[in-house]
Amino acid sequence: MKPWLGANWKMHKTVREAREYVARWNSLVEESPLGEEAEVVLFPPFTALAAVGEALVGASLGAQDVYPEDQGAFTGEISPLMLAELGVRYVLVGHSERRHILGEEDAFLRRKFDALVARGFVPVLCVGETAEERRAGRTEEVLLRQLEGVLGGREAFPGTFVVAYEPVWAIGTGTPATPEDAAQAVARIRTYLHGRFGAAADGVPVVYGGSVDPENVGGFVRPGVSDGALVGSKSLEADVFYRLVRNA
Template identity: 50%
Template sequence: MTRKPLMAANWKMHLSIREAVDFIARLHEVVAGSEDREVLIAPPFTHLWAVREAMGAAGFSLAAQNCHWEEKGAFTGEISLPMLKEVGCGYVILGHSERRHIFGEPDEWVGLKTAAAFAHGVTPILCVGEKLEEREAQKTEEVLLRQLETGLAQAPAEQVASLVIAYEPVWAIGTGKTASPEQAQEAHAFIRGWLARRYQKEIAKNIRILYGGSVKPDNVDALMAQPDIDGALVGGASLDVASFGRIVRFQRMGETN
């Protein structure tokens, strides 16, 4: 695999600051020697500074779970990209299925946020994925196409090469169900093919596409063996050091720990 794997922990609304700081220290020990893959932590907003400080020399990357597209304004409860960048965030998760389907964020908002992230030098992790009824109706590609086109409608073509995409089938998030490696690969290949048509083959080749949806220690190896899966966006399993550590230390084909 030429693209450096990105193994991302999305803690959602979990852990205290004390627990988060302790987690980082223990994870650093567990994943020592895994410099050939990037480890990313996306804690709650209130934990960002403490987690950044706890990372120290661990070399982990820091992400926010969401943002607003405006730099400032009367937007109670929101947080801007300059604020996130100031606290050390190099990435921001955008369009996560929980933001889309629980909080009703439309595709257009995701597009505004993605463009704003690029403008402020923060790498967007653009989440896309279909609901169960859409997959059963064989509309997966239709949904992905809409979310990709709208999510990147205002993104500068010259900056898209730094983009990260996360394919997260909604029916596999927090349900214990996981897309088979073959199902995940099929969706990832579709996304990469669209990127090649929309931009350039070389750009598409270098963009990392993560899989998200009940990733666990016992399925990560098979998922990461697929040619177009470049990492994982991990929810529940990222809250346990041993589980997430094993996910980070996934075994490539023919390797043994």
């Protein structure tokens, strides 16, 4: 499987800043193309999606969230139809910041996942335990609950998706999980996916996120550990993220 690398900008960058980033990214990619070596996805904030989508070369477009209805009285929300028109292919579901700051729960995330699949997007389902859950030895239980909450009870393989294992304690802290810990969690996720969907799920990329940088990315993105990385802080400068992709 070729490495999958996501740049989650979170709530960073105005449209002007996003344009500057993409101009720099494009020049790096034109100078030294990434070819088919990796699947790279940029996740700008909603306001910058159109500007990024129009100009971006050598990467796919992703959105950080979605509301699970096509249209209606949902003030402040963005629908799958709106994202489709902008050329968005991937959409994050259940990022820890949405679970823990915005209070999103599995039942709601499941609706998002289903709405995305129905509209032909590739959901990126984010799962991960908090520091407290980890200390209590509940990592596996939490991962299975989050996976089952969205994927459980399905008769058939829902179609292409990605799973991102992002331990909450490693996000934005500068302290990543060890590759061994990441490998263990990713393996558990893989076993779950295989148990639920059989061989169909073996092609689902399971990636790691949490304080990934250009120097440590090689430890996470390799056979036996994970299929890629979802990157926050170190994706905010085009040069740094490009270097990270190169090192993966």
